[in-house]
Amino acid sequence: MSETYTLYNSIVMDHFMHPRNMGDLKDADGVGEVGAAACGDIMKISLKIKDGKIEDARFKTFGCGSAIASSSMATELIKGRSIDEAMNFTNQEVVDALGGLPPVKIHCSVLAEEALKAALEDYIRKHPETASKLQTPMPAAA
């Protein structure tokens, strides 16, 4: 391999080669699995939530390099956030933290946002008592 000629920038490549938080959480409080109809990628995010805070996050991804990097980065970013903060998470945060993605690959970061939201919704569905405390209204199911 060459250091200089890679398809993605060095942050993306690093997250692709050494993904953070890869795997499943044994006793996940919320799990979201979403797919992108356009490209066929599938992403799954599991969350451990305690006292309204995301304590831990894991991902599994079937998809291209930038999809893997996006889910790795998304789980990194989300850890420690409150549910409310997490509900306001957008794909742009992933793109920025990765130092940019090729235009044709922006949808990978969108998928990461969607997987996270799906996991949060799953948590809220299972814990209806939390819903009333949310400042952000729950988004319509994808």
Place this chain on the structure above:
Amino acid sequence: MSETYTLYNSIVMDHFMHPRNMGDLKDADGVGEVGAAACGDIMKISLKIKDGKIEDARFKTFGCGSAIASSSMATELIKGRSIDEAMNFTNQEVVDALGGLPPVKIHCSVLAEEALKAALEDYIRKHPETASKLQTPMPAAA
């Protein structure tokens, strides 16, 4: 110049570079000047005729390399022939003697034939007594 890379074969190049019989005949017995409408070439052949034989021939040509070579070769070929023989002269003789011409340049040899015939006609016009002795009927004027 390179010996190998020339537009025409070596015979044509030789006749172009060292034309035979170039010039005018002081007391020509017949002179023909013809032009090719297609390419704009002009060729003039002068003949010295004695006892029904072509004693000498000269040419002047305004035209491309193969036109000059064709007229040079035509005058060479025609010397010593009888009027009758000369009347049967065709451009193919020129082409063959030159070792071939590019297809787009065959008309140069035709022009040489025409110039020769025009010179012969001029001679016959000036010497009507010769016409009756001809075996070949005189061609219609070009």
Place this chain on the structure above:
Amino acid sequence: MRHVYLDHQAATPLLPEAFEAMKPFFTEWFGNPSSLHEHGLRVREALKHSREQMAALIHAGSPDEIFFTSDGTESANLAIKGVAYANERRGKHLVVCATEHPSVINSVEFLEKQGWTCTRVGVDAEGHLRLQELRDAITPQTVLVAVHHVNHDIGTIQPVAEVGRICSEKGVPLYVDCEASAGWLPIDVDAWGAALVSFSPHRFYGPKGVGVLYRNKKARLVSIIHGGVQEGGRRAGTENVPAIVGAGVAAEVARRDLEARIAHTRELQVRLWDGLEKHVGFIKLNGPRPGPDRISTNLNISTEFIEGEGQLLLCDLNGIAVASGSSCVSKSLKISHVLAAIGLDHALAQGNIIMTLGRDTSVEDVDYVVQTFARIVEKLRGMSPMWDEFQRGIIDSVIRPTGRGKSFSQHAADVSGKSAH
């Protein structure tokens, strides 16, 4: 780290002897072949020689039937549009194979916008053109049949000689795109009865920047790039002399080494596929098995439960250069229309990798690829929710169905809310 280049379908290194032959034409013999002086005439000779070398490679009757273009794509465009425009008054119908390269398919689509109609003939699961369907597709308005020799994606060798017989029976000219076969398989334009054949020497160790179109003298063809009277009036524009010279050398070497190249790559192809099949589970070869129906250089494989780009990237990081999807259009990241045409399950089309062998590939290279690829697949499956869900019986395998769980496509549709295909 070992470096193994397995993307010979996309590009090949220039032969040193071809480069040597090209060198003087850059700075010394730089003339324009249209010039009437020494500089022009010298390079005109060189073009003539290359034309002879091309004619010999494909058994063309005369070097005058060889036209130089800028690449295989332009040759395909010229063949399709040049014949269509030349025969406009006779008819406006074309017949092509559904798995042609985009340079053919998209040329045809362009003509369709201009009022032509086209029938796309289907293929079987291994990519073989359906001959009866082709025969039935030809109408009195058909002015051209286009069938590739070898598929660029899955390596299927088409029954070109049979197609040629049908075409001559029906009196319709046949165009054969030989881009994926020239230099790697024997080509005999006369035996096939082909009116037009195209290929590109950069696929067999020639330089980029030149394509070839063979046209039988009897076939009508008009130019599509208009201007000067170069290439017998069929391709205007200053000829790429050095590339044409190098291409000629590459053609000559290809002709000389053809048998050896086939034997060498066939051996490696079998070894590579056997190794992969043994060390990587849930893997499928697309197109025919190594043998008379498949070109010796190409392996198109689908690895289940993981996606192609990740495989490609990890291969690259391990020094292995491969392609995914359709090598020529991988930028678009779309699943190749060839895989769609053979009816490949979406799950398998996603995990597609193309490995193409070359004359410099070695046994050690192949063994390194087998080992490395097995590790890569393991790593990616470890990250894949689909692999996990397969283990847990939620989804099933397409390659070795267990009878448990729903299909990948169904699952993908469920989680994305839309059908995956």
Place this chain on the structure above:
Amino acid sequence: MRHVYLDHQAATPLLPEAFEAMKPFFTEWFGNPSSLHEHGLRVREALKHSREQMAALIHAGSPDEIFFTSDGTESANLAIKGVAYANERRGKHLVVCATEHPSVINSVEFLEKQGWTCTRVGVDAEGHLRLQELRDAITPQTVLVAVHHVNHDIGTIQPVAEVGRICSEKGVPLYVDCEASAGWLPIDVDAWGAALVSFSPHRFYGPKGVGVLYRNKKARLVSIIHGGVQEGGRRAGTENVPAIVGAGVAAEVARRDLEARIAHTRELQVRLWDGLEKHVGFIKLNGPRPGPDRISTNLNISTEFIEGEGQLLLCDLNGIAVASGSSCVSKSLKISHVLAAIGLDHALAQGNIIMTLGRDTSVEDVDYVVQTFARIVEKLRGMSPMWDEFQRGIIDSVIRPTGRGKSFSQHAADVSGKSAH
């Protein structure tokens, strides 16, 4: 024997520094830019760099506005047809200058067969486009105006900036063919307001096999060679990487040396024409005098009473490479349509020779050419019946009429039985 190459309009030798830059891309960095692995990505970078070098040469706003094709002819075809097809619904009328290169004229003729109409704007005796005629030719259906920067035949510099003003006033995109000027004159696409500009680096010491098309982002353009998604979908086909790399270097050197090249060739141009005018009688310069209206490299001369090919051949035999008629179409031996458009007398069009200077041409070269050419003319006039008939007062000179005799054209018509034009 001295060797003097005076056909820089037809071809130039490749710059050694360009060749050096190209070398590794043949055998080492041979990848296909569409490939997603290291080999592909490396050459993709190289294309990007060359695009930047091209953009700088013509002051384009962004390298993304630079497209690579195979040569100037293809670029012209793409500009004309690509804009015409893209705007088909808006209108089907084009305006071009009558003295465009055949790659423009014949592209337009092709479109005319497909239902477009085209107005050809005339030129004056020195080849300048008639601006008012151009303005009047533009209609609401006009989708493109095409005007070359410098005429390939007679070196006339066109008032492109004025044309640009008219076009932006009328809201019609302007395409400027810069093949005969790029690398030899400053080009500023923005100052001109040009929507499209084409040129070919092999005319300024770059390699053959690559052409350039600049397209302003606002101009609509569709591709004419269909296939893969290379060049932003506007030119399918595997890119000629080494040539593109070398072309970039040639563009950079051209930009750096532009002033020096102009000064050097202008001095030689003046010296050459002065020498010829002094030592060869009955000779005429076609196009404007050396100065702001004429490119510094080109001399197009007509020598009376003799024909062009003979001059060219004798020049060649004396080591001097020149062109005759229209350099790009000299194979057809037809008198250039440019000479016809400026109304040049047939007698003078016949005796046409084009000499184009380059950066390596020296004062000694020029003096040798003057001497040698004078001898050549003398020799050919000695063979010419026309020269003789002029001496004898049968025909008259066009260049310096004596009032005696009929015109050459009349005489030619008389002896050929048909009108000579």
